[in-house]
Amino acid sequence: MSVLKLQGDVIYGPIHSRRLGRSLGINLLPTIHKLCTFDCIYCQYGSSDAGSMPEEHTGFPSLETVLQSVEKALSQQPPPNYLTFSGNGEPTLHPRFPEIVVEVRRLRDRMCPDVRLAILSNSSRIHRSEIREAVQQLDDPIMKLDAGDPATFAQINRPVPGVTFEKIIAGLAAMPRVIIQSMIVDGPLQNAEGEAHEAWLSTLAQLSPEKVQVYSTERPVAQTEVERVSKATLEELARNAEKRTGVPVRAY
Numbered sequence: 001m002s003v004l005k006l007q008g009d010v011i012y013g014p015i016h017s018r019r020l021g022r023s024l025g026i027n028l029l030p031t032i033h034k035l036c037t038f039d040c041i042y043c044q045y046g047s048s049d050a051g052s053m054p055e056e057h058t059g060f061p062s063l064e065t066v067l068q069s070v071e072k073a074l075s076q077q078p079p080p081n082y083l084t085f086s087g088n089g090e091p092t093l094h095p096r097f098p099e100i101v102v103e104v105r106r107l108r109d110r111m112c113p114d115v116r117l118a119i120l121s122n123s124s125r126i127h128r129s130e131i132r133e134a135v136q137q138l139d140d141p142i143m144k145l146d147a148g149d150p151a152t153f154a155q156i157n158r159p160v161p162g163v164t165f166e167k168i169i170a171g172l173a174a175m176p177r178v179i180i181q182s183m184i185v186d187g188p189l190q191n192a193e194g195e196a197h198e199a200w201l202s203t204l205a206q207l208s209p210e211k212v213q214v215y216s217t218e219r220p221v222a223q224t225e226v227e228r229v230s231k232a233t234l235e236e237l238a239r240n241a242e243k244r245t246g247v248p249v250r251a252y
């Protein structure tokens with residue numbers, strides 16, 4: 001099955017993101033395989049190396065390489081709207097993620113203070129205090145929450161052993177400010193309606209994030225039975241979610 005090619009370096013883009021505008025990506029993961037604590041049914045990078053945990057992997061870029069790459073990219077082009085930690089899997093898996101955030105922020109402050117710093121994270125390590133502290137230093141901590149109950153979470157996100165719904169919710173609840181990103185999918189496994197959707201709404205109301213971004217898949221994805229939710233349906237879903245939770249919800 002054809003899926004998106006992995007990012008081949010630390011810096012990629014700039015890409016024109018619907019959510020972030022002109023965004024320069026920072027990939028902290030290895031470049032030869034996806035490295036993630038989830039194996040989402042809709043993943044654009046295809047299936048994960050099942051059961052893989054960061055401790056078993058090498059190939060992360062060093063702190064020095066990351067800083068040199070970001071500095072070089074910022075000096076060679078007009079400043080982007082965002083510098084975004086994202087890439088070939090879950091960015092917080094880098095063993096030196098907290099230090100990298102501190103140093104990239106320092107670099108941003110020195111070179112282009114108007115550029116915002118964001119992360120697109122799957123939330124799987126947000127129960128760890130050092131990860132929470134690091135993520136909080138970013139302007140836009142954008143954290144995934146596709147499900148409001150453990151069963152839907154297991155079906156859609158397919159986490160590695162040890163990553164639980166309960167730990168993620170506790171971690172997100174401990175964040176002083178968080179932006180939630182939710183992929184809405186239809187098909188045999190879905191979170192767009194019924195009990196799964198109601199549970200997601202209740203969890204959002206309970207977490208009360210700063211805002212919520214909802215979007216649907218762009219083909220190709222890991223599982224062919226995943227069905228895209230139309231923009232019109234997403235917009236209606238966002239309006240309803242906003243009414244039900246009291247949190248600003250926007251469809252992309």
Ligand code: SF4
Binds near residue numbers: 036043088
């Ligand atoms: S969290 Fe992101 S990278 Fe990881 S499996 Fe899900 S979609 Fe893919």
